[in-house]
Amino acid sequence: MTEKSTEVLGRDLGLGLGLRNVHFEHILEHWPAVDWFEAISENFMDSGGRPRDVIRRVAERYPVVLHGVSLSVGSTDPLNLDYLARLKALAAEIQPAWVSDHLCWTGILGQNSHDLLPLPLTEEALDHVAARVDRVQDFLGRRLILENPSSYLTFSHSTVEEPAFLRALAERTGCGLLLDVNNVFVSAFNAGTDPQAYLDDFPFERVVQLHLAGHSHRGTHIIDTHDCPVRAEVWELFARAWEATDGAATLLEWDGDIPNFETCHAELLKARDFMDGPTHAAAPAPLAADGRDAVSTPVDFMSPTAMAAVRGDQT
Amino acid sequence: MNRAAPPLGQVQRWMHEALRAPGGDTDARLAEMIAPPGRIQALDALGIYQRSYYQRLLTCMREQFPALCRALGEQLFTDFAREYLREHPPESYTLYDLGRRFPGYLEASRPDRDAAEAEREVWIDFMVDLAAFERLLFTLFDMPGCEGQPLADASTPDAALRLQPAFALGAYRFPVAVYYHGVREEKSPDLPPLEPSHVALVRKDFLTRTVPIGPTQHTFLKILAEVGSVPRAMVDLCTRHGLDRAAVEHSWSEPGGVRERWIDAGFFVPA
């Protein structure tokens, strides 16, 4: 792990974990045997404090990927060049294996919902997003990797299926894809479609990275909460995607109710059980909904534990 | 294309407005925008985004203002924060910016803002001050600091002491820092009485400390931040405020005095 991987070395980084605040201390103390880390770009790009220090030290020892949530590549607002400049500066410092974000928009009219909102999938949207991906890639001087989002609704005027949309986008712009198999499951369930059919059409040859995560089943719908272990159905999709991508870099996202590092790591390593192809028998996930309020894209994803690092000299 | 597809920008303006101000859509409008349901109705599908929008931002507000949330009670805090978010929807790409305008919003939206100062509600003053304190404290977390570089020590001459970058000063009408730490220590403190307080915030080894200071010390540090050097700040302080130079220098340099304590707390880097 002394030599840093770069994108030139390919997409086979192995099994990685999201770099989260609550694990900082554990990581710096134990330097655990994780293959690589994925950092939420926005949690580090403006930091002159601990997060920046941690990511620097982690990047000296592990391959790191920068994963953004605020690019808003699908918005009809102008691209935020200030944001892109900060992202570029962070990338110059950290030398990530690649930089990714989502096929989505996050706001309009200068406002930010801080959610990953779905796009109508039309030829118009494809032209729009492709032009912006080109500009982002020019600006950053590197290839962008885009992820399929989880969604709870589809627009009535959509005319293109998401796999075809992503295929066309990748062909036009040369961007790579991050396939989140949990998002595939969540979106398909909510839309009442077949996740396997989604994968039938997916351009696996463009996939650089896979995401795994847990979700929250509400009976009538599923919320993408990233707050629990990966469900059996999602492992099944992973097994197929792993085989079809010839072992793309795989990352477990855990963003709400984050357990200790070892628990996250153990969950990630379960992926090894599903690397022999999609025939693995999987138990169905429990349908029972838990009582908590589920928020999609949990806030820990983006918010620091700043207020924990305060001490008073009041006495 | 299906039907007459609305332009992308129009769809986005519609959806964003639906998140910020739920309930404004007719069934016909929803049916026009959202595909026939898979498993969930259009209204419920949109509702997931609507609920998540406020829940996500409110959770973040509670994390950025933990003591204010305790002081107001979660329900009232959430009501204020929701109104704030309605009036000032987030504009930044980062959630760190979310609470920036909250103290100003609380002051501007107070129901007694047109009353004479003496007639205003004291508890609202406290909430405004506490919000300002918590915001300032929050910014210390990520501002540029001097970790990894040497701090000043006892041997650093006065003329070479410089305030370090992760440093801030606050002046309040109430002992907000004491209240804040009471909350953090789960002591359920009472709302404090009107009593001015001054505090220095400093980050050392990625830990932010709140250091209580006196009003004269606050003035001195403010001058120091302007003029840069300790000997000049001391002269300025004495001339501007008619203080006795010898007394000031004594309390600065005596054993266990201000100089020693502030150097220990990490206020200074060597020039």
Ligand SMILES: [Fe+2]
């Ligand atoms: Fe993901």
